[in-house]
Amino acid sequence: MVKLCSRCNLSCDYCYVYELRDSGWRERPRIMSVPVRERLVFRIAEHARRHRLDRVRVLLHGGEPLLAGPRVIVDFVTAVRRALLGTGAEVDLALQTNGVLLSEELLDLLLELDVRVGVSLDGYAEAHDRHRHRRGRGSAADRGSHAGVTAALGLLGSARYRPLFGGLLCTIDPANDPVRTFDALAAHRPPAADFLLPHGTWDHPPAGAGGDGVPYGAWLCAVHDRWRETGRPMRVRLFESVDALSRHDGGSSSEVLGTVPAAAVAIETDGTVAWTESLNAVAEGAAHTGGTVFSHSFDALLGLACAPEYGVGSLCRVCRECPLVRVCGGGLRAHRFGRGRGFANPSVYCKDISTLIRHIGARTDQ
Numbered sequence: 001m002v003k004l005c006s007r008c009n010l011s012c013d014y015c016y017v018y019e020l021r022d023s024g025w026r027e028r029p030r031i032m033s034v035p036v037r038e039r040l041v042f043r044i045a046e047h048a049r050r051h052r053l054d055r056v057r058v059l060l061h062g063g064e065p066l067l068a069g070p071r072v073i074v075d076f077v078t079a080v081r082r083a084l085l086g087t088g089a090e091v092d093l094a095l096q097t098n099g100v101l102l103s104e105e106l107l108d109l110l111l112e113l114d115v116r117v118g119v120s121l122d123g124y125a126e127a128h129d130r131h132r133h134r135r136g137r138g139s140a141a142d143r144g145s146h147a148g149v150t151a152a153l154g155l156l157g158s159a160r161y162r163p164l165f166g167g168l169l170c171t172i173d174p175a176n177d178p179v180r181t182f183d184a185l186a187a188h189r190p191p192a193a194d195f196l197l198p199h200g201t202w203d204h205p206p207a208g209a210g211g212d213g214v215p216y217g218a219w220l221c222a223v224h225d226r227w228r229e230t231g232r233p234m235r236v237r238l239f240e241s242v243d244a245l246s247r248h249d250g251g252s253s254s255e256v257l258g259t260v261p262a263a264a265v266a267i268e269t270d271g272t273v274a275w276t277e278s279l280n281a282v283a284e285g286a287a288h289t290g291g292t293v294f295s296h297s298f299d300a301l302l303g304l305a306c307a308p309e310y311g312v313g314s315l316c317r318v319c320r321e322c323p324l325v326r327v328c329g330g331g332l333r334a335h336r337f338g339r340g341r342g343f344a345n346p347s348v349y350c351k352d353i354s355t356l357i358r359h360i361g362a363r364t365d366q
Contacts, residue, residue, distance in 0.1 A: 001061045001266040001277070002040065004032050004068035004076065010098050010145055012132045014171060014198045014206075024285065029269045031068050036271040037076050039293045045083040047298045053089045060095040060115070061266070066102070070109055077113045094118060094166050098132070100145050102152035107161045116166040117156060121149055121188070123170060123181030130173060153188045167192035167234070174208055174215035178222035185234075192235040195220065197256055199281040202338025202348050210348040217355030224360060242360045245327040256353065257329050265301070267293060273301055278334035286334075316344040328353050 006028045008015070032040075048056050058080055060073065077093055084091045094116040102117070110117060122128040129144030156165050168190045170181065185193050197216060200206040208215040224239050238254040245257070255278070266274040271292040279287035291301045315330040330336060331347025339345055347353060 001059045001264055002032070002076070003062060003266060003268050004060055004065045004072055005063040006030055006269040007067060008062055008064045008098070009067060009100065009135055010064070010132055011135045011143075014131055024268075024272075024288075028272075031072060032076075032267075032269040032271075034075075036269065036293065037072075037079065039271060040267055041076070041079045041083045043293045043298060044080060045087055048084055048087040048089040050297075050299065053087070055090045055092065056084065057092045057094070057264075059264070060093070062096075064098055064101065065095055066097055066106065070106065073115075074109070074113065077115060092116070096120070096169070098145065098149065099152040100134070100148035102155060104155060107155060107164065110164055111161060115164070117164045118166040118169060119149065119153060119156065120169045120171075121153070121185060122173070123176055124184040127173065127176035127181055127184070130176065131171070150188075157188055165191060167194065169194050169196060171196045171198055172216055172219055173198075174219045178219045179226050182223045182226045182230075186230065190234050192237065194237050194254070195223065195256075197332070197335070197349055197352075199278050199332075199334060200348060201281055201334065202336075202345055204281065204338075205348050209352070214352045214355045216349060217352030217359075220352070220356045221359040224356070224363070228363065238356075239360060242327060242357055243364055246357065246361050246364065248326075255332060256349075257327070257331070265289070265298065273298075276333070278332055281334045282337045314343070316341075316346065318346050322346075324354055324357050327357050 007030050044056060044058065047053070060076075062068075065073070073095075080093065081091055093114065095110065096118045097120070099119040099121070102119075107117075120132070122130070122132060125144070125146040128146040128149065132145050132149075134143040134145050134148075155161055168185050168188065170185060170193060172195055197209075198206040200209060202210060220238070224236075227233075227236055227239060238256050241254040241257055255276075264276065266277050266287070268274060271294055273289045273291050273293060273296070274287040275289060277287055289296075289301045290304050296304075315325065316336075319325050319330040328347070328350075331349055331353055333343060335347040335349055336343045336345045338348070
């Protein structure tokens, strides 16, 4: 995950970069400089060559990566492709955006560069604008971004640009109608959609999480049923991963499940290398590796004492003894934190995830 820009033009109240426990973004450059980009490209090629990788995935992220400007995007993408030519590795380039800056001019550029585009959309207008606001003055309702995002999706879904359409990301809010939310996403005919749990911990739980109820689990169950009854019109990584793991027929591609270590690192605009950014929910600096693209290779970072522990052995006793652990993997590492026990807890979403796993299992058996 390459943070070409460390700022954003939206102010989303659940954002894991700007609204949670880590405020390191305030000290970082707004745009990744040429020296940092050059060193990062070297590290990517070094890693691909050392491990004889067949494929490398580079995700342009932020903040809002389009704020970096076309020149920075062109220069970086071109440099990555050139550097990997001699390694034998294919490179998949993608960009994750809030969508409001997408235009025909930018999409033509991304088409020429062969960079796929993922867009964040939380559903229908009321649902989306509940949290995803444009920066500036005025009420949150007046600063809603839904109209701008759906206009951009109209362009992205057209025949010319549809080959670029990577999918949609939707952050869950149980206050939003799950069926209406799913239908609003499906209306854009995305090839894939992902449903994200808002990040939090036992010490700072998201609204409704960690209690006696299962608001997120019930919401996801309703979405799952709608997905099935409409003929699964797009891929949903979470549902497909639960199904595959339940049948011992594959692994997980969803970050909601903690079955495997995160296969990505984040490179900040100053060259700092961070672990999975969900750890921003834990504490100031919790995602830090202690290294930069100037001081460490990606392999060397894995040897640092701060490297996160993964696998069943890193889980608390409650998780290790649970029959669902082979599917959920204990949930996302950040969501286990708190109660004075570090990460030695079940996920704050344990009951919700368990509800979804059992629900999908029951439907699969029918």
